[in-house]
Every structure is written in structure tokens, then in C-alpha cells.
Amino acid sequence: MLTVDFDRLDVGPETSAIDIGAGQGRHSFEMFRRGADVIAFDQSESDMADVGAMFDAMMAEKQVPASAKARAEVGDALRLPYADDSFDVVLMSEILEHVPADEAAIAEMVRILKPGGKAAVTVPRYWPEKVCWALSDEYHEVEGGHVRIYKASELASKLEEAGLRVTGTGHAHALHAPFWWLKCAVGVDNEGNPLVRGYHQMLVWDMMKAPALTRTAEKLLNPVIGKSVVLYLEKPL
Numbered sequence: 001m002l003t004v005d006f007d008r009l010d011v012g013p014e015t016s017a018i019d020i021g022a023g024q025g026r027h028s029f030e031m032f033r034r035g036a037d038v039i040a041f042d043q044s045e046s047d048m049a050d051v052g053a054m055f056d057a058m059m060a061e062k063q064v065p066a067s068a069k070a071r072a073e074v075g076d077a078l079r080l081p082y083a084d085d086s087f088d089v090v091l092m093s094e095i096l097e098h099v100p101a102d103e104a105a106i107a108e109m110v111r112i113l114k115p116g117g118k119a120a121v122t123v124p125r126y127w128p129e130k131v132c133w134a135l136s137d138e139y140h141e142v143e144g145g146h147v148r149i150y151k152a153s154e155l156a157s158k159l160e161e162a163g164l165r166v167t168g169t170g171h172a173h174a175l176h177a178p179f180w181w182l183k184c185a186v187g188v189d190n191e192g193n194p195l196v197r198g199y200h201q202m203l204v205w206d207m208m209k210a211p212a213l214t215r216t217a218e219k220l221l222n223p224v225i226g227k228s229v230v231l232y233l234e235k236p237l
Contacts, residue, residue, distance in 0.1 A: 002030055003228050004091060006031065011036050011089055012035055013035035014036075015035075015037065017039070017087060019093070020041050020077050020091065020109060021095030021098075022042045022048070024047060025040050025050070028040035031089075035064065039070075040052075040055075040070070041073050058070075077099065078108060087117060091120050092109055092119075092120075093120070093121075094122055094228065096121065097147065102158070106158055110235065113235045115235055116237050119233040119234070120232055121231045124146070125171060128180075130149060132180055139184050152231070164233040167233060168231075170222075170232070172228045172230060173226055175206065175214065177225045182196055183196055
């Protein structure tokens, strides 16, 4: 389940890329498949151990070009252990809404991106996220939870003030917005609710089978209720 369109970032062989806040690695794996030299970076040691094991499995099963490279590293997004101008592509997907010092994290991202390099930043979209917060305090008032709701224009301004140029926008995961509204309405930990369970089964089926009906429906609905907003950016030369 990808939030970012990697064609818009020109990710391919020999692209040096970092996925900051990589989590379980879904975007890192896609860049690896495309032949990039990828670093999955996150503060979670357990997640990075799992991602590193998956990188090894992908290589063993020859799912990636022979020239592709990947590694998982643990660290703090506010103090990235990389030199200035290190990467062709930098990704931060669904991370900034968790970070109190978001401007510091943005500054670090910009610092390590090469002049002329490309970036993508995704966060929960404003109004679908507002619905979640209105329905449930439990949804966001947890350790490591969401600390703010962004308007796309606000996030774009922060990124531009840090030295990037917005080159495009997009939305993703329209089918997931009602699922989270439903979870917030019945209790975010109420996995046994039949409506939640049934909707989750539909989402898993959709991800595994990618039928034309749901893919078309999500494409049409993304501009309206897409749960995530994506900003595509470039660091000026």
C-alpha cells in the first residue's frame, strides 16, 4: 500500500534514497525494487531489524536488480547521522504529525538532500483527520500519537521556508478514511466489532487482489476523501 508515486521522484538504479520514519518499510521496499541505493531509517530497533531481514530476503529471492543496495539504520530524525547534500531522494511519510519539533525534522531532511534532489512528504489530510479527532480522543491521545493536524497549505509553507520548492500534490487512500472513522466511532481497539472486521477484510482483499472496481473507485474518491495528502518537492540548485 504505497502513498507516494515514485515515478514522480524518478527513483531508479543508482538513486541514493532515504526513507525517514520508515516504519515497517513499505516505501523502502518499493525503492529497493526499483534498483535504488536505499536507507530505511527509524527510531524503532525492532522495526528496523524486521526491515533489514526483508531486504535480505528480497535479495536472496532476486526481487531486486543486482546493483540495488539497501540497509536499515536506527536513529533520531532530529539528528540525522549523514553529511549535507547526501541523497538524491528523501521521503518522510506519515511521520511529521508525530513529531513535536516538526520544523527541526524538516530542516534535517532538507540538509541531507542534494541540490536538485527530490522529496516527498505525506501527512494525514486535514478534514478526514479532524473527523477522527472529533470521534475519538483515544485515536490521538496515546504515546507517540498524532500531535497536530496539518492543513496542506501550512505544511507547504513550512517546507518552502526550509528551502524546498513544491512541485506537485496528491491524495491517497480514500478507502481507508471511512475505515478509520468507523474504528474511532466504535473504539480504536475494538478489533472484534463485526463492521470493523468486515471492512478490514475488504481492505486486505483489495490490497492483495487490486480489482479494477475498487482501484477505480479509490482513484475517483482520492481527491475528495483521500486520507493522506502528498507533497512533492525539489531542492533548488
